[in-house]
Amino acid sequence: MPKIWWFGDSWIYGAELDDPAKQCFATIVSNKLNLEYINLGQGATSVSHLVHTFFKYRNKINTTDIVLFFLTNKTRTFINGKNLMANAWKNHTENLHPHNDEWYRYFHDEEEEQWMLDRDLMLLHSYCPHAKFCNIYTINHSDYIPSEAWLMPSNTCIAQIVLPYVYKGFILNDHPALLDTEWKEQKLYVEKYFAGGGHPNKLGHEKIAEKILGCLNA
Secondary structure, eight states: OOEEEEEOSHHHHTTTOSSHHHHSHHHHHHHHTTOEEEEOOOTTOOHHHHHHHHHHHGGGOOTTSEEEEEEOOTTOEEETTEEEOTTOOGGGSTTBOTTHHHIIIIIOOHHHHHHHHHHHHHHHHHHOTTOEEEESSSOOOOTTSOGGGBSSOTTOOGGGGTOSOGGGOOOOSOOTTSOHHHHHHHHHHHHHHBOTTSSBOHHHHHHHHHHHHHHHTO
């Protein structure tokens, strides 16, 4: 019997849900497909961390299994076993690198983050070519990964399922990037589909699960 493997960050884990193990979209989709599942979602992780997690489990993954890599913001990374996150709060980010602020001040730039993304996605695709990639709330793209390797096209993300203005940024509060009329519309979705800390609520997970099921069954 094939399994379904879920790799990703706090959205995949189900942060802020009353019962993440039962209410997150990974569980909903897996149960609808009647498949055994392994949810390896973790809060405050990065695409680089997905690589480390995958290699811990790759010998247990069969070619008949469904493998889904959900990609968080490419500004995040993972070095020497520590998380690096832009604008991170040291007391609110698990396993944060002690030189987090210095990394983003002196070493990080857009060219470097794209190079690291390309490297990480090529590694995952090479070692697990039947896996599918999907962006969570930002747009990640690599010219080295074929279009058929994406669960949803690389110019989209699952946050678009529960927010109308993701292309202007992942905005959950009134923000100058949105016109007043846009924020009024966005606010309705935020109140309906999101918990207080930037993660989908139970209804949001159910809505996302519908979309993912449609993609998997396409």
